[in-house]
Amino acid sequence: MLTPLHNLSLADYSTLRLGGPARYFLDVTSATQLAEAIEWARLNKLAWQVIGGGSNIVFADEGFDGLIIRNKIKGIEIKEQGSATLLQAGAGESWDGVVQLSCEKGLYGLAELSLIPGTVGATPVQNIGAYGREISETLSHVEAYDSHTKTWKTLTAAQCKFSYRTSIFNSTEKHRYAIASVTYKLSHEPREAPLYASLAQYLEKYNVTARDPFTIRSAVIAVRQIRLPDPTRLPNLGSFFKNPIVDTMTASRIAKKHPDMPKYPAAHGSIKLAAGWLIEKANLKGYAAHGLYTYKENALVIVNDTAQSARDLFAFRDEIIARVQQQFGITLTQEPEIVGKQKNAPKDPSS
Ligand code: EPU
Numbered sequence: 001m002l003t004p005l006h007n008l009s010l011a012d013y014s015t016l017r018l019g020g021p022a023r024y025f026l027d028v029t030s031a032t033q034l035a036e037a038i039e040w041a042r043l044n045k046l047a048w049q050v051i052g053g054g055s056n057i058v059f060a061d062e063g064f065d066g067l068i069i070r071n072k073i074k075g076i077e078i079k080e081q082g083s084a085t086l087l088q089a090g091a092g093e094s095w096d097g098v099v100q101l102s103c104e105k106g107l108y109g110l111a112e113l114s115l116i117p118g119t120v121g122a123t124p125v126q127n128i129g130a131y132g133r134e135i136s137e138t139l140s141h142v143e144a145y146d147s148h149t150k151t152w153k154t155l156t157a158a159q160c161k162f163s164y165r166t167s168i169f170n171s172t173e174k175h176r177y178a179i180a181s182v183t184y185k186l187s188h189e190p191r192e193a194p195l196y197a198s199l200a201q202y203l204e205k206y207n208v209t210a211r212d213p214f215t216i217r218s219a220v221i222a223v224r225q226i227r228l229p230d231p232t233r234l235p236n237l238g239s240f241f242k243n244p245i246v247d248t249m250t251a252s253r254i255a256k257k258h259p260d261m262p263k264y265p266a267a268h269g270s271i272k273l274a275a276g277w278l279i280e281k282a283n284l285k286g287y288a289a290h291g292l293y294t295y296k297e298n299a300l301v302i303v304n305d306t307a308q309s310a311r312d313l314f315a316f317r318d319e320i321i322a323r324v325q326q327q328f329g330i331t332l333t334q335e336p337e338i339v340g341k342q343k344n345a346p347k348d349p350s351s
Pocket residue numbers: 129130131132227228237238239240241242243262274275276277278280285297298299300335
């Protein structure tokens with residue numbers, strides 16, 4: 001028998017610490033419970049939404065008029081398969097715990113993604129990425145409950161249709177699957193690609209020549225701790241905007257005025273710009289309003305200082321979008337997901 005909690009404040013379940021109540025809230029600790037929770041919501045004609053650590057979610061002030069299911073499915077299994085090592089983890093495992101374990105075992109593939117807050121189940125949803133790595137490169141498959149067919153499915157990386165911060169789980173098939181576990185394909189051999197510039201610079205600065213997973217992890221942690229505030233101390237959701245992908249003409253138009261502009265090649269000949277740089281150049285690094293501010297070490301991060309409502313956050317966000325638009329003619333889009341319906345809110349620019 002499932003006994004969901006009633007009327008629970010969601011602010012405690014987002015690392016931004018904002019948002020209204022959930023009509024119902026339930027922790028699940030097994031795949032069976034996960035499927036049962038979804039069927040319970042269906043039976044009661046309620047919307048449902050699975051959450052992990054809440055480190056990439058903005059809850060609306062009106063809260064969520066349905067069932068919030070917090071995924072706490074645990075368990076890690078490691079097995080060798082030819083020259084590869086498969087690591088399967090329950091969707092409710094701490095992501096960084098899994099990275100740490102893989103590095104302790106000398107496995108390459110996840111070290112660059114160290115210290116990203118949140119759970120394993122969130123890693124395929126938004127195709128997490130950092131320091132030249134994306135989870136799409138190491139993900140083997142996902143076990144998920146298909147609420148359309150009421151069956152369990154194994155989805156391969158190709159079936160997840162990954163691109164920059166996107167998969168079927170947050171786009172075409174949103175609200176369809178609930179993830180129970182994720183399996184990563186790791187290796188005892190280093191990969192060919194060079195280390196991301198800021199990590200290589202950090203290691204050179206300290207004359208560290210080793211490039212084993214644990215060394216890479218330590219460098220990532222050191223670099224991240226300067227640029228990203230700890231959400232348990234300063235409530236935030238990591239990068240608040242996506243890095244915009246533009247055509248070459250737009251990129252050269254800005255680069256003409258700003259030869260120092262960071263830019264990276266992206267898919268189909270387009271160019272990825274750095275949202276943090278654009279915000280900084282719009283003079284908004286450290287900018288404070290509505291009880292929030294952009295982090296002084298990294299303008300891409302919004303910190304909740306004294307804000308009491310998601311409405312304050314949206315007002316702050318829209319000011320940043322307008323100022324960057326005015327200065328560069330580029331419209332930034334929000335990276336974290338909005339859960340729940342905000343009354344009188346403009347359309348979610350991220351969807
Ligand atoms: N930059 C500035 N000013 C700023 C911030 C950045 O000039 O205030 C410049 C940097 O100097 C650099 C460029 O912008 O030249 C890119 O910055 P960085 O390499 O630090 O990465 P990012 O684009 O800010 C992305 C991810 C992060 C990930 C880092 C490291 C997105 C939206 N963000 O940030 O992911 O940790 O790369 O690889 O893609 C997250 O998704 O929550 C997240 C933290």
